[in-house]
Amino acid sequence: GHRHPEIEAAIKARSELGWMFGIHTTSQMKLATLLHEASPCAERVVFCNSGTEATMYAIRAARGFTGRERIAIFDGAYHGAHDWGMWAADPSSSRDAPDKVPMGRGVPRALAELVLMLPYRNRAAFDLIRENADSLALVLVEGVQSSNPQPLAGEFLRELAEVCRSCGVLFGIDEVITGFRLAYGGAQERFGVTPDLAAYGKVLGGGLPVGAIAGRADVMEVFTGLGARNGIFSGGTFSGNPLTMEAGAAAVGHLKAHPEIYANLEQRGDRLARKINDYCQSRQLPVQMKNVGSMFHLFFQRESIDSMRDVTAPNVRAEKAFYLHALNRGVLVPGTQRAFLSAAHGESEIDELIAVFTASLDDVQAEGLFA
Structure with missing residues (x-):
């Protein structure tokens, strides 16, 4: 709801101490610890400013870790407003092997070669992953498609995770909507599946702008900087700002206390x-x-x-x-x-x-x- 008293109190208390320093704060540790405890995959956590940024950085992390450039997403999905997520299935193409079209103007068609479109809740997707495994850095899927909330989504997710692992392709869940909504541990807890990477937003910020990438420790090592092995660039002036972190910790803490x-x-x-x-x-x-x-x-x-x-x-x-x-x-x-x-x-x-x-x-x- 709006103006929850615990969240409002946390924001007011933090605002009296300052809310923008451009460096890491203990407030980040507070929220990161809660996310680590809630999310089965969250061995490490990196904060950013939105769900769009979270999926963007998850894709970049997968590319840095694997050395591969292509990603796979599903028809009907939405993974944010960056160019890698703005693709839809061509309705005139095959249901088992859909072609893709940009979601509107401004998305470079040159990127099409780096995005594989998969059919959602269709076993033909598993064959496409196996056929393209050598070039795929990441298969990214929503915990539940908000455009198409299907009760049997979990069965598909579990089998998808096994296919990705057997092929050596990183498996990522977009928990921007499902995180802390479907269960305290999101789609991962509800469906009993653990990805290599997960992206968060929305609920995690307690009503303020937030994003987070969580995942396996070895994969998340790419965030240690450009000088590190396989290191990638990530950053943002407002990423992990203490006002958002305290609001998020209050919201997540309330959910933890009230299952x-x-x-x-x-x-x-x-x-x-x-x-x-x-x-x-x-x-x-x-x-x-x-x-x-x-x-x-x-x-x-x-x-x-x-x-x-x-x-x-x-x-x-x-x-x-x-x-x-x-x-x-x-x-x-x-x-x-x-x-x-x-x-x-x-x-x-x-x-x-x-x-x-x-x-x-x-x-x-x-x-x-x-x-």
Whole structure:
């Protein structure tokens, strides 16, 4: 939620001591220790300023460690706004071996040769990794795709990790969204999988800008500097600033002290999705809600969705009308349609969401937009 008293107190206390020094502080050690304890892979931790920076540095670290330049990502994924993450599957290409296209203008097409696009939750991805293993530095995957939250994501992650290890390719999980959300230990804890590298952001900063790279000690050694063996450059004036570190430590510390938060989020997210899906099925509405715990996404189509390649003909008019009706009833859903519950959402807020969503769906149906 907003203005949590423990986080607000931590920010105020730190601000009285100063918040920008450009050097390492004990505040970094406080948050790094919490991340080390929570994340199965976090033998070492490096802080940066955002999730985008975290995935960017994870990719650079993998290249420095392996000496290889190519990376692999999955269709439907989002790994930040740097050029390496701004690629999508070409919808006209093969589902088992998708080609890729840039996400908008400004992404150099020359980089395409260094990015391998893999099909999400499709075993054909494993064959592509094996075929390209000699050139791949890293296979990067979201703990759960926020664009497509699938309950069986964990089964795929575990098998993917084994394929990468058998091929000698580093395996990375983008925990920018799933870290400290799906469980205290993120997707790693929830699904029982340990990557070589992980990227963090969002929850870790307690509401302030943050990013972090965590991973195996030997891989993370590349961050010791350009003079080190396989050393890479990393840095940032505000990376690990004490204001963010104290806010993050307060947020993560609260989550550690209150593990019941995760059971509550899981139950409430599942209840919301179940009620909306039951309502849509009872009225034969071409709408479905996908969720994993507190992550949820509404899709305005009847056809089943396994990967984002299955989102073929969404009813955009109905979708826009639904969100406008929900807004008019006091519920704001992000324009990306990727939505999340927080610990501040209790049972009464879930009841309100269900009432607003079902009433808004009725409005859309009455307007004939589902025809």
